[in-house]
Amino acid sequence: MTLKSLTRAWEPMSYGFLDGSAKREIRRKMLKAIAVPGCQIPYASREVPMARGWGTGGLQISCTLIHPAMRIKVIDQGADDSVNAASIRNFLARVSGAPVTMDTLQADLIQSRHRIPEERLRADQILVLQVPNPEPLRSVQPNMSIARQMHADADYGRMWLQLYEQIVRSGRVMQGASYPSLVNGRFVMTPSPIPRWDVPKLNMAQHLTILSAGREKRLYAVPPFTRVAPLVFDDVPYRVEDHGHLTCQRSGAAGYFMNEIPQADGTSTFEVSDSELGVKTIRKAEGAPAHIGRTWYENGRLVQ
Amino acid sequence: MTLTLDTPQLVKTQPLLVARNVSKSYGAVHALRDVSAVVYPGEVLGIVGESGSGKSTFLRCLNLEETPDSGSYTLDLPDVQGNLFDLDRYARRMLCATRIGIVYQNPHLGLLMHHSSSGNVAERLLVAGERRFAVLRDKASAALDASEFPLDRMDAPPVELSGGMQQRVQLAKAIALEPALLLLDEPTTGLDVSVQALVLDTLKRLQQDRRITMVIVSHDLGVIRTLSDRVMVMRRGQVVETGLADQVFQDPQHAYTQQLVHAKL
Structure with missing residues (x-):
């Protein structure tokens, strides 16, 4: 037995930037997240050539899932051409050789910050959402150990209380983005800071959604055909942004966010x-x- | 000829709460040593003793916040069986949220000080599964009203309220779900005498109107005497005397109880 036989051959660069063991770990955690929808799964968030808070969680998921036959689309607040979206798209294309697209219908893998495309996603598409703060209970329970116990006990009374307080103080639910939503009737998740407009798109959707927070080292998933219900009182209906009557001054598109x-x-x-x-x-x-x-x-x- | 008398039938009443041989130590300190208590439905048990006698520890055990080293605790309620100290965390939480109400001496322990007072009461209803906003409002205001809390301030946060008002919010929260057992840990300590009297009046009226079973802990003999049917005197983690309130206060048997009563007088 020689030392050479025990070591692997040197490779100049890992495909998709992350090394094999990192991808393996993230895949395992993704499978776990898909098996328990909405449950936050901790993972060893790696360093990527981007600052924490700029989409490193989503980028690691994309790097793990990507292969050369995939078409990648990256959006930032709905825009394909923002600096952040363009940088991430170029980076993914460079490290994987995968073609890029801006067309939602052509994309296989869509990494997004804070929006879900208006066109319906199909079962063969994967949506990766960047998440700044994955813990919906943080605003009501700053102690993360207790928050995890609360998730385990499905103890979400304080989340409801937050909504109650908003209605008492303002006459309506003031939560604009990151609207807390119950996944598969079990875990409350924050659907990343997507607007309320986008939350219903996750309910019983055909596509797989993976949400990942690089800085917080947590990922969670909404598998296809999974119930996602925003927390609402029985007698106070869920309301999306009142954009239905607005028209885009550039394109003339109407009835969208x-x-x-x-x-x-x-x-x-x-x-x-x-x-x-x-x-x-x-x-x-x-x-x-x-x-x-x-x-x-x-x-x-x-x-x- | 046999004369049959129409004698009233005696109905055997089961105690609501039975705690047996509850012991709890913190390191070398024995906070409770074989403490036992029985409380019947509608009864008020007062626990009195000096600071450090173990009365609050016992109350925390009854509220399932503490797990004693040994002992048993049962409540005679539908769907509640066995030694409650053996329940897991989830079952304890649900039992405490729905069947047991508690009022702490320190309102910070029982209230979310920056949420509205009605929200504090509503939280208990939310934990129990109520999801209708209008019903939450109605029930919260009813509970606050029963606690004689001014309803025009029902949405004020407790941090803006006086000590007496904070205790009323705690009380409203505790009775919102009409608990089978109400635990009161020094509910009037720290309040001035006039406010103390008002809170005691409210408690007494609630007890009379709703026949809530209560366990009240206080070092103030006046409070215990005003509210309790029976009294349990504790010292150094042990029960030294127990009996009807009048009996204990008029004719204390144990030397320590005599000291307490005379110190009060």
Whole structure:
């Protein structure tokens, strides 16, 4: 037996940036997360060439899942062309050789910060959401050991109390993003800071969603066809943002989640948040070939 | 000829609470040594003793916050069986949330000081599974009203309330689910005499109206005498005397009880 026979051959670079053992560990944790929907699974978050808090959790999941035949789409607050989205997309393409796309329908792997695309995702697509703070109980229980016990006991009274307090003080639920949601009737998760508009898209969705927080070293998942129910009182219905009647001033798309652009005269104009949907709408209006898939919302109303 | 008398039938009453030989040590300190207590439905048991006598530890054991080293504890309630000290954390939490109410001496232990007072009461209902906002509001206001809390302040956070008001919020929270057992740990300590009297009046009225079974712990003999049917005197982790309240206060048998009563007088 020689020393050479006991060691592996030197490789100049791991495929997809992460080394084999890191990927193996993250895959195991992903499988565990899929087996127990909504349950936060700790993992050994690795260093990646990006600062913590800029999507390192999502990037590690993408690096683990990626292969050259996959098409990657990266979005940041709905936009494909933001600096952060472009940097992550370029990085993933560089370390994997996988082709990139901005079209939701063509993508196999979609890494997103704070939005779910407006076009419906299919069963063969995977959505990776970047999560800054994975613990929904943090605002009501700063002690994480106790918070974990509360998850184990399904002790979510304080979460409901938070909603009660918001209604008492403001007359309505004020939680805008990261709306606490019950997954598969068991674990309350924060669906990352997606707007309330996007939360219903996770319910009984065909696609797999993996949520990962690199800084907090936690990942969790919503497997296909899993119930995701935002916490609501029986007599206070869940409300999404009132964007159904708004029209995008650039593309003319209407009935989708919009970005508000304040104007100098105090008014606001609106642009569709899903930038690729806006581009497709413009192309279609100009007669260029563009296929807009079936969307979650039609005319501002959620379609089941 | 036999004369049949229409004698009233005596109904045998089961005690609601039976605690037997409860012992608890913290290192070398024996906080409780074989403490036993029986409380019947609708009865008020007062536990009195000097600081460090183990009365609050015993109350925490009854609230399942502490697990004693030995002893048993049963409650005669539907679906509640066996020694409660053997329950797991989840079962303890659900039992305490739904069947046992507690009022602490320190409101910070029992209340979320920066949430609304109604929210503090509603939390208990939420833990029990109530998910209708309107019902939560109604039940919270009813419980606060029963505790004689001014309803125009029901959404004020306890941190903005006086000590007496905070105790009323605690009391409302404790009775919101109409518990089978209400535990009171020095509920009037730290309040001035006039507020003490108001809180005691509220407790007495609640006890009379709802026949809530109570265990009240206090070092104040006046409080115990006002509220209790029976009294248990504790010293150094042991029960030294027990009896009807009048009997214990009028004719104390144990030297320590005599000292206590005379010190009060």
